[in-house]
Amino acid sequence: MKLPQPPERLRRPARPGGGPPGGRPRPVRELVLIAVLFGVYKLGRLAASGRVGEAFSNARGVWDLERRLRLPNEAVVQHALLHSRVLVHAADSYYAYVHFPATAAFLIWIYLRRPAHYRWVRRVVVALTAGGLVLHLLVPLAPPRMLAVTGLVDTGAKYGPAVYGAPQTDTVSNQYAAMPSLHIGWAAVVAVGLVVATRTRWRWLWLAHPALTTAVVVGTANHYWLDGAVVAVLLATVLAVVRPPARAALALGSRRVAVAAGPMRTARRE
Secondary structure, three states: OOOOOOOHHHOOOOEOOOEOOOOOOOHHHHHHHHHHHHHHHHHHHHHOOOOHHHHHHHHHHHHHHHHHOOOOOHHHHHHHHHOOHHHHHHHHHHHHHOHHHHHHHHHHHHHHHOHHHHHHHHHHHHHHHHHHHHHHHHOOEOOHHHOHHHOOOOHHHHHOOOOOOOOOOOOOOOOOEOOOOHHHHHHHHHHHHHHHHOOOOOHHHHHHHHHHHHHHHHHOOOOOHHHHHHHHHHHHHHHHHOOOOOHHHHHHHHHHHHHHHHHHHHHHHO
16 A cells, blocks of 8 residues: 655755754754854954943942842842852852853753754844843943942852953953843753753753852852843843744654655665
């Protein structure tokens, strides 16, 4: 008995360089893309350096605005950390070692296990990072650890591990790019991506990652509350425009991958 052929739209060949429709993109292309985007981001951050006076003026403005808005003082969070040397060291370690590895591990996992979702996540990360870079360029901002009026301690420098050196000699990062906090933004992307891409009832616990990241970046005096609020608004805007794949599209993508892989299985059997 001859089986019916799949519709023509399901028998389209793989896209050149992009993998099968609905499947994961080619890994080499993705690695090159990520490297290029990271290079552009770092160059953009460094291009924003050198505006020290403006960065401190903006920092004082942000600090005064938070007080007028009656936001909780960042010192409350830091004082809770400083009661325990182990706790403050753990917070500094979280700030230093979790941000990039956690994001990279998430991108690798979603690339391998949820390729259709990976395309969506990639667009969200690119859009969020681009928006953050624009704000870094427009609004240079000294972090609260540098602003004497805050009374906050640079916990990284005092207790370790330290992420940054002296701002005057730091050629790797722009320390006057506190607004918005991409530590919080990327942590939120990881959490939202895992909530959307998985179905376990425990998936909502991933929201603890951006919540903990917020407490860490504020408690270590690397960011203000408003840095987190701004990145939350920016991410919400990106998510409103860059929509996750619908279930129907995911099912269609899976069928396309299966159809594309069919001839390969037949060839192996023969």
